[in-house]
Amino acid sequence: MDNNTHKLVILVGSVREGRFGPVVARWMAEQADAYGGFEVEVVDLAAYDIPLALPAQSPKHAGDAYPRPSGMSGLTAALAAADAFVVVTPEYNHSYPASLKAAIDWHFTQWTAKPVAFVSYGGAAGGRHAVLHLENVLTELHAVTLRDGLAFPNYFTAWQDGRPLDPQVAGYAKALLDQLAWWTAVLRAGREAAPYPS
Numbered sequence: 001m002d003n004n005t006h007k008l009v010i011l012v013g014s015v016r017e018g019r020f021g022p023v024v025a026r027w028m029a030e031q032a033d034a035y036g037g038f039e040v041e042v043v044d045l046a047a048y049d050i051p052l053a054l055p056a057q058s059p060k061h062a063g064d065a066y067p068r069p070s071g072m073s074g075l076t077a078a079l080a081a082a083d084a085f086v087v088v089t090p091e092y093n094h095s096y097p098a099s100l101k102a103a104i105d106w107h108f109t110q111w112t113a114k115p116v117a118f119v120s121y122g123g124a125a126g127g128r129h130a131v132l133h134l135e136n137v138l139t140e141l142h143a144v145t146l147r148d149g150l151a152f153p154n155y156f157t158a159w160q161d162g163r164p165l166d167p168q169v170a171g172y173a174k175a176l177l178d179q180l181a182w183w184t185a186v187l188r189a190g191r192e193a194a195p196y197p198s
């Protein structure tokens with residue numbers, strides 16, 4: 001990875017049996033690979049041990065000493081190495097899945113001063129309720145959330161064979177990646193210039 005290539009983690013937020021999340025993440029990874037400038041990794045929360053019971057202290061100040069389960073180490077390493085995130089989330093009861101909240105709560109500094117774009121899907125609202133909640137939560141971790149995301153309403157009719165039917169969507173994805181690439185370069189330069197004063 002050269003200095004102009006940034007590490008992009010695409011996070012699959014749902015872990016439900018029969019979930020649709022990996023389909024959306026794979027498609028988004030294709031868009032990002034084609035866009036260029038990113039080393040893309042799809043990180044699936046279902047692959048890790050993410051207990052609901054947290055340690056006594058907060059991860060905010062514990063640093064590497066935070067006692068995470070060994071089955072979470074790959075997730076922690078991927079989040080720490082990321083220069084940027086795309087969070088792929090469905091909508092569960094007008095919010096995002098508990099699996100995603102648990103993964104977020106086990107970490108803190110791994111998100112700080114890094115950009116986060118959202119790709120959501122669901123029924124009529126296309127997962128926008130989930131994204132509104134995630135924007136609020138990730139701001140607490142000093143992440144920088146992007147205003148413009150991709151939302152797929154009624155994905156069950158709007159997608160076929162692993163892709164959205166609307167031919168305009170690839171253009172929307174490029175617009176999102178333009179903004180994400182801009183923030184990724186700016187924030188990485190900032191993190192390298194000086195520690196973020198959180």
Ligand SMILES: Cc1cc2nc3c(=O)[nH]c(=O)nc-3n(C[C@H](O)[C@H](O)[C@H](O)COP(=O)(O)O)c2cc1C
Pocket residue numbers: 014015016018019020021022090091092093094095121122123124125126127
């Ligand atoms: C517990 C639960 C709650 C849901 N609540 C909503 C909701 O509030 N709004 C919505 O648009 N879809 C809702 N759905 C439908 C999901 O958007 C749809 O099932 C989607 O496929 C879930 O993503 P997944 O397949 O990656 O788990 C809900 C689904 C589940 C399982």
